[in-house]
Amino acid sequence: MTAQVITVTSGKGGVGKTTAVANLATAIAMDGKKVVCIDGDIGLRNLDVILGLENRIVYDIVDVIEGRCKLKQAMIRDKHYPDLYLIPAAQTRDKNAVSPSDMIRLCNDLRGEVDFVVIDSPAGIERGFRNAIAAADRVLVVTNPEVSAVRDADRVVGILEAEEKGSPSLILNRLNPILVRNNDMLSAEDVLDLLGIHLIGVVPEDENVIIGSNRGAPVVTDVKSRAGQAFRNIAKRIQGQDVPFMELEQQGGLWGAIQRLTGRK
Amino acid sequence: MGFFSRKRSATSAKERLQLVLVHDRTDLTPAQLESLKNDLIKAISNYIDIDPDAVRIELEREGREQRLVADIPLRAVTRQ
Ligand SMILES: Nc1ncnc2c1ncn2[C@@H]1O[C@H](COP(=O)(O)OP(=O)(O)OP(=O)(O)O)[C@@H](O)[C@H]1O
Numbered sequence: 596m597t598a599q600v601i602t603v604t605s606g607k608g609g610v611g612k613t614t615a616v617a618n619l620a621t622a623i624a625m626d627g628k629k630v631v632c633i634d635g636d637i638g639l640r641n642l643d644v645i646l647g648l649e650n651r652i653v654y655d656i657v658d659v660i661e662g663r664c665k666l667k668q669a670m671i672r673d674k675h676y677p678d679l680y681l682i683p684a685a686q687t688r689d690k691n692a693v694s695p696s697d698m699i700r701l702c703n704d705l706r707g708e709v710d711f712v713v714i715d716s717p718a719g720i721e722r723g724f725r726n727a728i729a730a731a732d733r734v735l736v737v738t739n740p741e742v743s744a745v746r747d748a749d750r751v752v753g754i755l756e757a758e759e760k761g762s763p764s765l766i767l768n769r770l771n772p773i774l775v776r777n778n779d780m781l782s783a784e785d786v787l788d789l790l791g792i793h794l795i796g797v798v799p800e801d802e803n804v805i806i807g808s809n810r811g812a813p814v815v816t817d818v819k820s821r822a823g824q825a826f827r828n829i830a831k832r833i834q835g836q837d838v839p840f841m842e843l844e845q846q847g848g849l850w851g852a853i854q855r856l857t858g859r860k
Numbered sequence: 861m862g863f864f865s866r867k868r869s870a871t872s873a874k875e876r877l878q879l880v881l882v883h884d885r886t887d888l889t890p891a892q893l894e895s896l897k898n899d900l901i902k903a904i905s906n907y908i909d910i911d912p913d914a915v916r917i918e919l920e921r922e923g924r925e926q927r928l929v930a931d932i933p934l935r936a937v938t939r940q
């Protein structure tokens with residue numbers, strides 16, 4: 596086994612990074628691959644509650660880095676999906692407890708153990724973000740179809756290119772097809788044209804995301820949810836499968852546009 | 861913006877973002893671009909006769925590539 600390390604980041608806060616990490620990691624584990632997700636948001640631990648694992652935490656990432664426990668001891672195994680693990684963030688430590696080289700070392704130790712490492716980046720472009728991207732083989736940038744989120748995403752894409760991390764892939768989250776149809780929301784086509792990067796998926800606005808977070812059961816476990824389907828599709832694309840983009844709108848305008856943009860026929 | 865000419869908001873969002881991103885990416889403010897244009901006009905005028913008012917300098921983008929495009933019409937030279 597040699598894991599692929601995937602980092603989810605965004606620039607702007609609150610656009611859905613943690614939601615994406617929880618859902619993609621769960622979906623990959625549902626597909627039978629071994630995956631560990633790392634909460635890189637030191638001081639603002641969240642991935643544990645979204646995954647429903649908050650009561651199981653004993654050790655965290657800083658304990659591993661500072662040698663207070665073995666790597667395996669800090670990997671919390673999910674009860675429903677035995678291929679899913681979480682390494683939680685430290686809640687009471689300052690951000691400087693982790694460095695980019697710590698992250699590279701940690702991920703190198705994990706590479707032999709699992710198929711995928713999925714890292715949740717904090718918002719911003721500071722230390723926590725630098726840590727989160729340090730070990731990444733691939734970066735996914737999450738944005739919403741809103742001016743400030745797109746602008747910040749563009750900054751992050753620029754930094755990633757400058758750091759020679761390669762061109763990231765885009766997750767466009769919280770798209771509302773009705774607003775797009777009324778031309779009151781940027782379409783996937785608009786955002787792709789502005790950012791000029793590869794699209795890996797469009798996730799619709801869906802109240803089931805919040806319901807899933809409330810329960811500690813990511814929305815990918817809800818077979819009927821549209822957002823769940825979108826995240827399951829992205830998880831398959833991460834695993835190298837060619838999954839057609841779903842039709843978010845009955846009229847199909849968006850779908851056709853996405854297919855054109857991604858060169859699928 | 862008048863009531864009747866009101867654009868749908870997605871169109872405004874896209875147009876505004878196009879401008880903002882070009883300046884963010886190049887780290888060049890509209891004021892700096894204007895001063896670059898004036899310097900360019902000065903330099904070129906040392907060699908050829910141009911109409912300063914007709915000079916256009918724009919930042920264009922294609923995907924993630926930025927390009928500075930200058931359109932500098934020359935004044936016809938009337939030889940004696
Ligand atoms: N597709 C969606 N539909 C509806 N709500 C969503 C969707 N995606 C995310 N949300 C909601 O948006 C909020 C922010 O999501 P999340 O915490 O994942 O963002 P984040 O980028 O990790 O934030 P931060 O920058 O603070 O870490 C949450 O309340 C989440 O439930």
Ligand SMILES: [Mg+2]
Nearest residue numbers: 612613636641
């Ligand atoms: Mg988060």
